[in-house]
Structures are given as C-alpha cells and as structure tokens.
Amino acid sequence: MTVGSPGFPALPEWSERIEAYLDGRLTPEPARLAATVVLLREPEYDASSAPEVYLLKRATTMSFAGGRYAFPGGRVDPRDSDASVAWAGPSAEEWGERFGCSAAEARALVCAAVREMFEETGVLFAGTSPTSVVESTADDAWEADRRALETRELSLTELLTRRSLVLRTDLLGAWSRWVTPEFEPRRYDTAFFIAALPPGQHARDVSGEADTTVWIPAAQAVADHAAGRVAMLPPTITTLRQLTPYPSAATAIAAAADRSLTAIIADVERRADGGYWLVWPSS
Numbered sequence: 001m002t003v004g005s006p007g008f009p010a011l012p013e014w015s016e017r018i019e020a021y022l023d024g025r026l027t028p029e030p031a032r033l034a035a036t037v038v039l040l041r042e043p044e045y046d047a048s049s050a051p052e053v054y055l056l057k058r059a060t061t062m063s064f065a066g067g068r069y070a071f072p073g074g075r076v077d078p079r080d081s082d083a084s085v086a087w088a089g090p091s092a093e094e095w096g097e098r099f100g101c102s103a104a105e106a107r108a109l110v111c112a113a114v115r116e117m118f119e120e121t122g123v124l125f126a127g128t129s130p131t132s133v134v135e136s137t138a139d140d141a142w143e144a145d146r147r148a149l150e151t152r153e154l155s156l157t158e159l160l161t162r163r164s165l166v167l168r169t170d171l172l173g174a175w176s177r178w179v180t181p182e183f184e185p186r187r188y189d190t191a192f193f194i195a196a197l198p199p200g201q202h203a204r205d206v207s208g209e210a211d212t213t214v215w216i217p218a219a220q221a222v223a224d225h226a227a228g229r230v231a232m233l234p235p236t237i238t239t240l241r242q243l244t245p246y247p248s249a250a251t252a253i254a255a256a257a258d259r260s261l262t263a264i265i266a267d268v269e270r271r272a273d274g275g276y277w278l279v280w281p282s283s
Helices: 012-022 092-099 103-121 140-150 156-162 218-226 234-243 249-258
Strands: 032-041 052-058 073-075 166-168 173-179 188-196 210-217 267-270 276-279
Touching (some): 032 103, 032 234, 032 249, 052 218, 092 173, 103 140, 103 156, 103 166, 103 188, 140 156, 156 166, 173 249, 188 234, 218 234
Antiparallel strands (some): 032 052, 032 073, 267 276
16 A cells, blocks of 8 residues: 555656666665664653654755754664674564564664764663663763764774673664665665653754754644645654654554564656656555
8 A cells, every 4th residue: 555645756856767767777776774763752841742753954965865854863884783782682683583684784773773873962872781871971071982983983882892881772662664765876774763862861963964953742743744844755754643643752662562664665656747756655
C-alpha cells in the first residue's frame, strides 16, 4: 500500500535521472549506511502535555536536506563498527536480527547513532556503569572531546575508553529504516532510532550544521508542515505523524519494540503534467 495521493513531488532537477532510471539506463548508486535519532523529552512546564521532539533546521549550505527540518544524524564512519567498544544493552547480534543485517553493520548503526547525537547536540548515551548515564557534557573538557570526535581525531570507542564509559544501547529503540530512492545520486540506508533525553543532559546546537533548533510537540510540527511554515523530507514528517498518538516519551519508546523495520523506499510515478510523484510505502 502507498501513502495517500498525490504523493511527494519530485524536484525538477531530478527529471533527467528519473527518466534514465525508469528507462533502465541508470545504475543506482549504492546506499551508504546512516543513522538518525528521534530525541524526545517530557514538557518542562506541563506534565499533562505530549512529549516534545528535538528538531534542527539544517543549514541551507548543507548538501543533503539543506534548509529542511530533520532529526540529528549522519552516515556511518568505518570506526563505528569497532567491536572493542564498551557495550551495555542488547548485543550487536540482537540488533542485527532486529535490522536484518550483520552484527558488524548493526554495531556500526548503533554507534553512529550515539556518535552523531553527541556530535550534533552534546547528548551522550553512555555511563560509568551499565545502569548509569552521564549527567552533563557541557564543560570545556567535554566540548574538547566532542570536537575531537567531530573532526575524527577520536573515534567513539577511543572517547568512551578515555573516560571509562559504557555505551548504553538499551536507551535506544529501533523505529524505522528508510532508503533513499534509487535514482538519487547521493543515497543512504538510514536506521531511525528513538530515545529519551537523559536526566541532567541538555540538547544544544554545537555542530554548526543547523540554522536553528527547536523542542516541539510532534502534532505541532505536523501542523506547521501542513501549513507550509516548515519544510521536511518524507521520513521526517512521516515519523512525526507516527509519534502524535503517544502521550509520553516512555510509551513511544516502548512501542518501538513492535515496529517493523522493513526498508521503506519510494517508487516513482509520472504525473499528467510531465512531472513525477515519489510514492512511499505506508509505514
């Protein structure tokens, strides 16, 4: 089944590649593994309100999704699959079964999610024991480590080892998996994780990749998108719509355990006016 008509209009600059793809003249580029995290928190001043979602508006200079609101995330780094990382929670093999991939790929996806979250927001899912989590990463020493991770001077494993920390993979839930359409020149196979903001930590714009950031209820973000006030790619707006029924971060994260992780990838249909629709499977 597909999403409701009319679908998502393809950008005009894609026309040549779409025609080549539909005619069988285009060999799809391989999709690179990537991970993103849907970060939730309970409202600070109204406990009866729906949980808030952390969104960043990607800088217009960014080559991918520039100017659009998105969740923190990015592509997998080769060092994300390091098996020596201190690990708490479901094993890499269990994550692999969940995502339908190898243990090494699953480890890389989980580590990429944690690493990208720390790089882009300063939020770190790690603690001094399998049941603890760091309370703050806002001082100068933490910022130096974050920058070293961002510039690849440090790997995630090296950072955690230096600080005697354990990766808390149990704080993540697997929400969905989206793959960039086959005609696009830059393609990603992205694992979407969901998590709650750890107590004592604060998400902040530290990466330089965003024009602005916001905590907002999912329903409000959906309404803003429908009104044309914000732009989002289909995976983002679809995920926000999926989150609107949940009354708390805990209920949304608990629901992740039962979600299908079948890869979601768009098909292409010609429009009557000569353009194209991207039609996404329901998720």
